[in-house]
Amino acid sequence: METQINIKISYDFELICMVFSLNTVDVLQDYVNRISLPKHLSNHPDDPSGEDLELILCSTKTQDPKVIDKKIVKFLKKEFKQESAKILNQGLEQPETEALLRKVIKNCCPAIIKLRQDLRKQLALDFKIVGDDN
Amino acid sequence: MVCQLKPDFIMQENRINIPQGIIPLSIKLNLTEDFVNICQLMNISFDEALQTYADHIKVYNQLFNEHKGVDAQAMHIFKKFQKSCISKQGLKVAVYSQLHVNPIKEILKLGRAKKGSECAEYESIIKQWYHTIMKAKDGDSN
Numbered sequence: 439m440e441t442q443i444n445i446k447i448s449y450d451f452e453l454i455c456m457v458f459s460l461n462t463v464d465v466l467q468d469y470v471n472r473i474s475l476p477k478h479l480s481n482h483p484d485d486p487s488g489e490d491l492e493l494i495l496c497s498t499k500t501q502d503p504k505v506i507d508k509k510i511v512k513f514l515k516k517e518f519k520q521e522s523a524k525i526l527n528q529g530l531e532q533p534e535t536e537a538l539l540r541k542v543i544k545n546c547c548p549a550i551i552k553l554r555q556d557l558r559k560q561l562a563l564d565f566k567i568v569g570d571d572n
Numbered sequence: 573m574v575c576q577l578k579p580d581f582i583m584q585e586n587r588i589n590i591p592q593g594i595i596p597l598s599i600k601l602n603l604t605e606d607f608v609n610i611c612q613l614m615n616i617s618f619d620e621a622l623q624t625y626a627d628h629i630k631v632y633n634q635l636f637n638e639h640k641g642v643d644a645q646a647m648h649i650f651k652k653f654q655k656s657c658i659s660k661q662g663l664k665v666a667v668y669s670q671l672h673v674n675p676i677k678e679i680l681k682l683g684r685a686k687k688g689s690e691c692a693e694y695e696s697i698i699k700q701w702y703h704t705i706m707k708a709k710d711g712d713s714n
Contacts, residue, residue, distance in 0.1 A: 439603045445623045447595045449702035450630045456705065457631070457672050458654055459664035463599050468653040469625045474606035475613075490652075493645040494610060498624040501615045514613070540606070547612040554615065569612045 475543060479522060480535035501566045506557045513553055518546050625649070631698070632679055632689035643689070668708055675701035 447462065455462050472490040474482070485491070502510060521542045525535060551569045558565060566572050603618060611618055628646035638644070666672055678697045687693060 439605075439608060440600050441603050441618060442598065443601050443619055443622055444596070444598050445619055445626055447597050447626050448629075449594060449698050450632075451626050452595060453672075453698065453702060453705070454629055454631050454634060454650075456668070457666050457676075458657075459666055460654065460657060462597065463601070464657075465629075465650065465653060466599070466622050466626065467601050468656075469622065469649055470601055470603055470607045472649060472652075473604070473610055473621075475610050476606060489645070489648050491610075493625060493628075493642065493649065494616065494621055495614070497642045497645060498614070498616050498621055501617060501620075510615075518613075540609075543609050543613065544605070547609055550613060566615075566617070568615050568617055572617050 476536045476539040479526070479539050480532050482532060482536060501568065502554070503563055503565050505561065506554070506563070509557060510550070510553070513550060514546075517549060518542065521546075630689050631676070632683065632694055635676075635679060636683040638688060668705055671704055671708060672701075675704075 443466070452462070454460075455465060472485070473494055475491065478485060478488040478491050522539055525538045525542065528535075530538070547569065551567055554567045555570060557563070558567070601622075607621075608618075610616075611621055624642075625646055628643045629650050630643060630647070632638070633643050633647045634651075675697050679694065682688075682691065682694055682697070
């Protein structure tokens with residue numbers, strides 16, 4: 439999915455790319471390509487310890503207000519954690535596990551967008567939702 | 573959020589030392605299904621995901637390991653890409669290579685003194701380095 443991205447880069451980022459003759463777009467595209475929850479959860483050999491995901495999972499700002507966080511976690515535990523645990527317990531090969539997990543995640547996305555839309559309405563909150571507003 | 577689903581990830585409440593992005597960049601990227609899905613699960617905008625990565629790539633951390641969470645997470649990914657580029661294309665001589673020597677020496681001095689990438693001296697070196705390159709570029713285009 440080709441998408442327009444608008445960011446601001448630091449002098450530091452520009453300089454390090456220049457020193458190592460790296461194209462800034464390639465650096466960013468590589469980051470996108472590394473982000474994969476199904477690969478990580480299925481212990482793909484490219485990143486078995488999940489280091490590539492730490493930045494997005496643990497250090498990137500979500501658009502969710504704190505007040506809805508608990509509800510989202512509850513939903514994910516119910517809809518996603520249980521389903522993924524079932525797949526992981528089947529003892530399948532990594533590629534099969536990865537494909538099944540991808541399906542679960544894909545199915546989970548519309549439901550979580552809907553949940554956020556409902557919560558935004560119910561609680562009269564003002565925040566953006568990926569897949570709805572941006 | 574998803575960090576709680578994977579207990580080995582610890583959610584960090586506050587990001588540290590976020591430099592201000594200065595140069596606007598508008599690009600087209602091919603977003604993978606997995607990237608889009610994780611952004612939807614976490615409600616992270618695509619721009620924010622990439623901004624966070626770009627914000628924490630630092631020359632200082634290329635040379636010294638500060639062991640700081642967010643910078644280390646970003647640099648780990650950057651170094652993987654760098655390594656794959658070097659193995660595919662070999663080492664290339666940087667454009668304006670002579671102009672990089674002194675600032676890198678200055679950063680090495682800072683690093684040996686364990687000053688860290690958050691000190692004012694580092695910011696000043698980076699600014700001056702960047703402006704020197706820009707001047708050279710302007711000179712080339714005239």
